[in-house]
Amino acid sequence: MARWDGIDEFIAVGEEGSFTAAARILGLSVAHISRHVTALEQRLNTQLLTRTTRKVVLTKEGEIFLHQIKHLQHAMDDATQGLASHQTTPKGKIKLTAPVMFGETFIMPIVHNFMHDHPDVEVIANLSNEQEDLLEGGFDLAIRLGHLKDSSLKARRLSERRFIMCASPSYLRRFGEPHTLGELHNHQCLVGNSSYWRVNENEREKHIKIAGRLHCNSGWALVDGAKKGLGIVQLPDYYIDNELNSGELVPILTSYQPKQEGVWGVYPPRQFVATNVRVLLDYLVTGLKE
Incomplete structure (x- = not known):
């Protein structure tokens, strides 16, 4: 029996905690799946999984083996992708994740x-505001916004985003336009997730506390509230570009605008980037500029 038999099956069961999920x-x-994992255990003379009628759990030996064997799986993927990188036509599966609103839009x-x-590419897209673990989730690509945390992942800058404070002309006529950060305490601020x-301020980035009578975790809802004169809002430019261009919203406190942040394509730290992922990254760089 080949030494690799059952390895992919075991990794899938160990990560998903289910033979059914691994099979899918x-x-x-x-x-x-069950037959190959059982054969692997027999070959190793070690029980890797504890099976019950309700779930499958890694044994202690199984946990150790899963951690070690995943490195070999990644090395195999690198070797395969090294060959795939010479392909001229993208093909195969890409599993990606992105924030919900930014991903949809x-x-x-x-x-x-x-x-x-x-047409030879298959995409599995998971839009989520949770920051998925690429290695644990088996993702080939993640779209991340803002400052990247230090990690072993590789990243390509796709675009930029700016945070802008703005309000409707009707709100500013009624309550006046603030010219300093301190004046925001006298205004209604539309509160999002934070x-x-x-x-x-003075070339130093800082956070200021704001307050208001509208709190909502939807950027689009905050845009609508700002357009209807409920207060001042700070949002990424892609939420409000149309409103700024039409004059429905007016930028304020522009001298205090924070520096641009990156929009990133993040991918696992493999030696080679598969052709399909590399070409998709090129598409994203071009498309996000349009």
């Missing part, structure tokens, strides 16, 4: 164009 991910039958339309041009806004 690998596109194999549950019987196939900007990323997926570009992905759809990419898929239209490359009650702090990022600003740049």
Whole structure:
């Protein structure tokens, strides 16, 4: 029996905690998964999984083996992708994740164009505001916004975003326009996920506390509230570009605007980037500039 037999099946079961989920991910039958994992255990003379009627749990030996064998799986992927990098036509599966709103509005339309041009590519997209673990989740690509945390992941800058403070002309006529950060205490601020806004004062970035009578975790809802004169809002430019261009919203306190942040394509630290991922990154760089 080949030494690699059962390895992919075991990793999938160990990560998903289920033979059924592993079968779905690998596109194999549950019987196939179970048979190959059992054969692997027999070959190693070690029980890797504890099976019950309700769930599958890694044994201590299984946890150790899973951690070690994943490095070999990644090395195999690198070798395979090294060959794939010489392909001229993207093909195969890409599993990606992106924030919900940004993914729906900007990323997926570009992905759809990419898929239209490359019919041999399959995409599994998970739009979530949770920051997914790429290695644990088996993701080939993640779209991340803002400052990246230190990590072993690789990243390509795709675009930029700016945070802008703005209000409707009707609000400013009624309550006046603030010219210093201190004046915000006298105004209604529309509060999103955080009650702090990022600003740049004297070339130093800082956070200031804001307050108001509208709190909402939807950027689009805050845009609507600002347009209807409920208060001042700070949002990324892609939420409000149309309103700024039409004059429905007016930028304020522009000298305190924080510096641009990156929009990133982040991918696992493999030696080679598969052709399909590399070409999709090119599409995203071009598409996000349009």
